[in-house]
Amino acid sequence: MNLEVSKITFRYQKKEPAVLEAFSAVFEKGETVAVLGPNGTGKTTLGKLIMGILQPQEGSIFLEGEDMKSWSLAERGRKIGYVMQNPARQIFSTTVREEIAYGLEAAGMEQETIREKSREYLELMELSGYEEAFPFHLSCGEKQRLVLASVLAMEPDYLLLDEPTSSLDQKRRRQLGDCLERVRNARGCGIILISHDMEFVRKHACRRIFLGGRNPGVGESGGDEYV
Numbered sequence: 001m002n003l004e005v006s007k008i009t010f011r012y013q014k015k016e017p018a019v020l021e022a023f024s025a026v027f028e029k030g031e032t033v034a035v036l037g038p039n040g041t042g043k044t045t046l047g048k049l050i051m052g053i054l055q056p057q058e059g060s061i062f063l064e065g066e067d068m069k070s071w072s073l074a075e076r077g078r079k080i081g082y083v084m085q086n087p088a089r090q091i092f093s094t095t096v097r098e099e100i101a102y103g104l105e106a107a108g109m110e111q112e113t114i115r116e117k118s119r120e121y122l123e124l125m126e127l128s129g130y131e132e133a134f135p136f137h138l139s140c141g142e143k144q145r146l147v148l149a150s151v152l153a154m155e156p157d158y159l160l161l162d163e164p165t166s167s168l169d170q171k172r173r174r175q176l177g178d179c180l181e182r183v184r185n186a187r188g189c190g191i192i193l194i195s196h197d198m199e200f201v202r203k204h205a206c207r208r209i210f211l212g213g214r215n216p217g218v219g220e221s222g223g224d225e226y227v
């Protein structure tokens with residue numbers, strides 16, 4: 001059971017150097033893999049390729065052995081919950097309640113289940129009481145937590161989190177870390193964590209992949225891969 005990125009090459013412009021060249025990686029269910037590297041080394045690009053927002057010029061991405069090339073964004077999104085680097089970009093409803101319910105409704109869940117899941121995940125992200133709030137009036141950290149709540153509520157097989165702690169205070173980072181451990185342990189969720197937050201990575205990642213060569217500030221561990 002895994003998500004396999006196989007020899008992908010991607011460039012934004014034909015004549016420019018490739019951001020990723022023949023890049024391969026395997027992300028197993030039940031493990032948290034951190035994707036690290038200096039600014040501009042292609043971490044967010046890799047996330048967008050996995051989600052199908054970008055298409056590689058070469059190579060393929062397989063989910064449980066199946067090439068996702070022809071999958072729609074929605075099909076990928078049901079399997080892989082994605083929290084963008086700037087989560088405000090993925091909020092489009094006019095209330096917090098509608099935002100979290102949107103994906104659950106699209107997945108055909110009963111209204112009662114939607115209410116229960118919304119309550120559970122808003123509470124988990126400490127957003128109870130914000131149900132009628134206009135999401136664009138929330139603080140950065142609250143928006144990030146709303147997107148996390150919406151994505152977690154879908155209980156996807158994989159989570160792809162691009163800088164999920166960037167707007168969170170220490171307490172919320174800890175809560176997110178605990179929550180990721182829970183979804184990994186309880187449901188065997190595979191977690192891909194794009195992050196510069198080394199404390200968070202050290203604590204929660206089982207394995208680390210470095211883009212753009214070695215990162216001397218980090219210290220090596222047995223499972224590190226340098227690409």
Ligand SMILES: Nc1ncnc2c1ncn2[C@@H]1O[C@H](COP(=O)(O)OP(=O)(O)OP(=O)(O)O)[C@@H](O)[C@H]1O
Pocket residue numbers: 012013019037038039040041042043044045046
């Ligand atoms: N839409 C785009 N068009 C052209 N070039 C782009 C585009 N998006 C990103 N790039 C370039 O691709 C390279 C990789 O960008 P990317 O955002 O994937 O890096 P990153 O490792 O996530 O960086 P950071 O750590 O700063 O978030 C950078 O040189 C960036 O300028």
